[in-house]
Amino acid sequence: ILKITTPPEEMDDKTWKMVVRRDRLILDAVTRMDSDAFRKAALFMCIKDDRLWCETPRSQYELAKLATKLVKEGHRLVSAERNLEASIIYYGRVVQIARTWSVVIFDLGYLLFRKGIMMRFQARKLAFMSEGKTVDPSGRVMDMPNPPSKEQMAVLAERARVMDDLAVKYLTQAFYQFKNCYDARMENDPEPLRFMAWTAVYLNNLRLAEQCFKRYLEYPLKPDQRKRAQEYLDVVARLRTQRAGAIPRYRPQRQLQPRSLER
Incomplete structure (x- = not known):
């Protein structure tokens, strides 16, 4: 299964294009929730598992059995294989069926x-590198001891733009999945609201x-949960x-589109 761990700033053009193509195919699959989209994303990542695009079983028993097996495989991929992208495909397929x-x-x-989140931080790093800057763990911006050339800076700036755009789209999809979960069990579990709030922060x-934190605080929470919220x-x-954040010079390319919790 395709797994790329090279940092974006160190990738050659071929690897970078492969990563962008992979991430766009995965995003397309979880956005459209379409079997053909899951097939394209899976095959691009060399996942030859036809359960990801087979016809949805009509029997509730068979459907539940298929969904359970897909969840187990998705969990194995993210926990044992550390392959987040492959795991997203499996979990997305389960949500589809x-x-x-x-x-x-x-x-x-x-x-x-x-x-x-991972992509947003990578985009931030690339954006600073494209200006010959680096950021230490405390958030302090410093000049790079060996800054890249102008040509390399241009490449890094473009990669930062692409990475940030994809990050926004992934986080937007995350927000809507949390909202779908919240809508499904609104009266029983406010936890999705907390993640909706943090997703909005990163966006x-x-x-x-x-809005999300205020709605979360309306629920009967434990004292420590209420205090943290x-x-x-x-x-x-x-x-x-x-x-203004710790690094005010960095500005994300886009923001989350919905302006209200009710949408």
Whole structure:
């Protein structure tokens, strides 16, 4: 199964194009929830598992059995193989055929959330490198001791733009999966709201994050949960007034489109 661990700044053009193609195919599959899209994404990653695109069983028993096997394989890929992208394909396929399985919907959202965050941080790193800068663990911006050439800077800037655009799309899909899960079990479990809030934070949509945290606080929470959520809400409210993070020079290319929790 295709697995690429080379950092984006070190990839040659062929590997970079392969990574972008892979990520776009996966994104297309989880967006369209279409068997043909899952087949294309799986085959591109050399996953020759026809369960990912076979006809959906009509029997509820057979459907449940297929979904359970796919979940187990997806979990194995992300936990044992550390292949996040392949796991997303498996969980996405389960959501396609078992749309009411709220636990798996949440898990798919979480995998997309992880993928989006990783890409957003990679995009930030590339953006600074394209200016001959680097960021230390404390968030301090420094000049690179050996900055790249102008040609390399142009390549890094373009990769940062592409990576950030994909990150926004992955995080947007994560938000909608969390929202689908929340809608499915609204009265029983407010946990998806918390992840919706954090997804909105990473998408630089602090207004939406504030809405989600406020809705989350309306539920009967444990004292420690309520305390943490209130602290997060206070931070988001403060950031909304400041509109500046630890690295104010970095600006994401796009933001989450929905402006309301109700949409």
